[in-house]
Amino acid sequence: PRTCLVTGAASGIGKATAALLRAQGRAVIGADLQDADITADLATPEGRAELVTRAHELTGGRLDAVVSCAGVAHFDPLTVRLNHFGAVATLDGLRPLLAAGTDPRALVVGSIDSVHPTDPAIVEAALAGDEPAAVAASRAAVDRGEGHLVYSSSKAAVSRWVRRSAITDDWAGAGVPLNAVAPGVVVTPLTRPLLDDPEMRGLVERSVPMPLHGHTRPEQLAPLIAWLVSPENTLVTGQVVFADGGADAVLRGDHT
Ligand code: NAI
Numbered sequence: 001p002r003t004c005l006v007t008g009a010a011s012g013i014g015k016a017t018a019a020l021l022r023a024q025g026r027a028v029i030g031a032d033l034q035d036a037d038i039t040a041d042l043a044t045p046e047g048r049a050e051l052v053t054r055a056h057e058l059t060g061g062r063l064d065a066v067v068s069c070a071g072v073a074h075f076d077p078l079t080v081r082l083n084h085f086g087a088v089a090t091l092d093g094l095r096p097l098l099a100a101g102t103d104p105r106a107l108v109v110g111s112i113d114s115v116h117p118t119d120p121a122i123v124e125a126a127l128a129g130d131e132p133a134a135v136a137a138s139r140a141a142v143d144r145g146e147g148h149l150v151y152s153s154s155k156a157a158v159s160r161w162v163r164r165s166a167i168t169d170d171w172a173g174a175g176v177p178l179n180a181v182a183p184g185v186v187v188t189p190l191t192r193p194l195l196d197d198p199e200m201r202g203l204v205e206r207s208v209p210m211p212l213h214g215h216t217r218p219e220q221l222a223p224l225i226a227w228l229v230s231p232e233n234t235l236v237t238g239q240v241v242f243a244d245g246g247a248d249a250v251l252r253g254d255h256t
Contacts, residue, residue: 002102003027004065004229005055007042007090010035012188013109014069016218017225021065024226029058032070042070042086043078052093063097065229066090068108071154073190075147077138083154084126084134088161091178098176103231106171108162110180112208112244114155115251122150126157127164155182159240166238177237179228184208184244186216210245 004021008014009030018028031038031051038054041047055063068087072079087108098104119141125133134157138150159180165171166178185191185208194200195215210216224243227233242248 001025001027002064002231003029003059003062004067005029005031005059005063005094006067006069007031007051007086008069008071008109012069012190013183013186013218013221013225014067016222017067017069020219020222020226026065029055031055042090043082045089048086048089048093051090055094055097059097061097062100063094064101064104066094066098066106067225067229068106071109071190073151075142075150077135077142077150079150080122080126080134080138080154080157081131083151084157084161085131087158088129091165095170095174095176099174104174104176105229105231105233106176106178107225107229108158108180109225110159110162110182110240111151111155112182112184112242112247112251113152114159114182114240115248116152116207117149118153118156119146119149122153123157123160126154127160162240163238172237177228177233177235179236179238180240181221181225181228182240182242182244182248183221184210184216184242184247186218186221188218208244208247209250210247211250212245214245216243216245 004026006014006018009018010032021028030036040050068090071083121137141149162180171178
């Protein structure tokens with residue numbers, strides 16, 4: 001069977017994706033902080049190295065798909081360390097295993113938040129691959145009361161990294177589609193505390209309007225992710241696919 005590695009596999013979108021891939025007959029290797037085949041903290045260089053080492057051990061050096069879901073939404077530099085640098089390290093670190101796979105595909109979960117205001121200092125540092133500078137810019141944003149910008153910036157950066165990288169020799173040249181899926185509001189442990197708080201829920205509903213079906217279950221995203229990393233996807237690459245109940249169309253309708 002195809003062998004797929006999913007980070008953030010212990011909860012939410014990653015868990016639903018891993019379950020669907022298994023139901024489709026794929027062999028799935030889950031990675032997470034706990035409750036996974038590979039336990040690693042992807043916010044740290046040691047954890048990122050551990051992911052690659054363990055993936056080699058478990059697969060003999062061949063992977064057919066990688067789905068990077070691990071992410072947090074804290075008002076803290078940790079958010080850029082995991083959501084951008086952890087995701088990039090996952091995809092770049094496992095790229096040699098994908099190169100040895102069959103019909104290899106890669107995907108990262110972005111966010112509708114990438115279209116919200118961002119902090120250019122965080123985004124530019126992330127795209128330059130400068131983690132200390134991105135952490136410093138994130139800390140500065142938190143200190144001036146704009147901690148929410150760390151999340152949107154981490155997702156904008158990783159989405160732009162996907163668009164830039166997908167068309168290079170490393171990815172398109174190697175025959176590997178690389179995409180992002182950008183969800184709206186998904187009901188998971190990440191958002192549950194916000195949605196349970198009436199004031200925060202109102203804020204979320206105003207900033208992420210979802211005219212089609214409202215808030216999402218993780219199981220609604222899994223089929224799109226599974227298709228984008230399946231052999232059937234031979235054309236879609238470098239895309240940030242908004243799977244958001246219409247939020248992107250509401251927020252930036254004329255941006256095509
Ligand atoms: P979740 O909290 O249910 O799952 C995230 C998983 O990542 C957890 O299992 C957690 O243990 C793992 N994780 C956290 N820190 C880690 C670390 N340092 N190293 C390795 N694994 C770590 O969250 P959810 O909602 O499933 O989020 C998955 C992805 O989707 C994230 O990247 C998130 O930013 C993104 N997303 C979520 C949305 C939502 O509304 N829930 C909306 C848009 C994007």
